[in-house]
Amino acid sequence: MILTPVIPRSPWERMRWGTSDAWVVTKRVLMQRVRQPGLLISGLTFPIVSVLLFGYVFGSAMSVPGGGDYREFLMPGMFAQSMMFGIGITMTGMLADTERGITNRFRSMPMARSGVVLGRSAADMLNSLLDLVVLVLCGLAVGWTWHGSFGAMLGALGLLMLLRFAVIWLGIFLGLLLPSLESASGIWGLLFPVTMIANTFVAPEMMPGWLGTIAEWNPLSATVGAARELFGNPGFGGDSWASQNSILLAVLWPVVLIAIFVPLSVRRYRKLGR
Structure with a gap:
């Protein structure tokens, strides 16, 4: 005899049901990373190599507006770039589950519809926190440090994780929207100009006027500037309104992305296969 669980009806029961299912998915994604250390190593290799490359090879030729050490200028940009590249990591994970039939298996089970996407976002946030910790240690090793208060430092890390949480939902939506892993290569290609046309490696005032304006209003620049x-x-x-209000924009940009892509992702997941 097949027993079918009773679908919760009250808001409290549905929330508890969704949270429980999300935690199951979270543990599954985390276990995948533990059992595939190659993914962990490859995910950390690029930012660490970038720190060494830009900090030591190109750093001597870079100038910082107003003066200062280029490696201290560089590291907040590297932190934020790593968070932004999480779009591709989340997107690829969702597409891999879809191609293997795992997403359809989840949909055929008596699970909360929000559980799968919430579980993926929670797991990616935990993985990103580990990535950020490793990058901070790498930065300290090459001479970067913070000069503000401990609370301000925690605030900067919080804004970096807020950006990561926002782009997770963009990655989930793209992962549910694209037809195959091969089609994701174009998105990976777009991530490089998006993260480069910002204040990540060079101050926008050192770019041509039109390009500097685009860089100043890049959501990534807000988080980098705030950090x-x-x-x-x-x-x-800087002289522009965006540069002078980077902390405000570092909150507003992610909130806007979350407000747009959380409902879109959940709705897209519910419509799969229809």
Whole structure:
């Protein structure tokens, strides 16, 4: 005899049901990373190599507006770039589950519809926290440090994780929207100009006028600028409104992305296979 669980009806029961299912999915994604250390190593290799490459090879030729050490200017940009590249990591994970039939298996089970996407977002947040910790240690090893208060430092890390949480939902939506892993290569290609046309490696005022304006209003630039300000690192601020209000924009941009892509992701998951 097949027993079918009773679907909760009250809001409290449905929330508890969704949370429980999300935790099951979270543990599954985390176990995948533990059992595939190659994914962990490859995910950390690129940012660490970038730190060494830009910090030591190109760093001597870079100048920071207002003066200061380029490696201290660089590290907040590297932290934020790593969070932004999480779009591709989340997207690829969702597409892999879809191609293997795991997503359809979840949909055929008596699970909360929000559980799968919430579980994926929670697991990716935990993985990103580990990535950020490793990058911070790498930064400390090459001479970066923060000069503000401990609370300001925690605020900067919080804004970086807020950006990661926002782009997780963009990655989930793209992973549910694209037809195959091969089609995801174009998105990976777009991530490089998006993260480069920002204040990640070079101050926007050193770019051509039109390109500098685009860089200043890039959501990534807001988080980088806010992190530099809270860390007390050189290179924050500027003449434009966006540069002078980077902390405000570092909150508003992710909130807008979350408000758009959370409902879109849940709705897209519910419509799969229809």
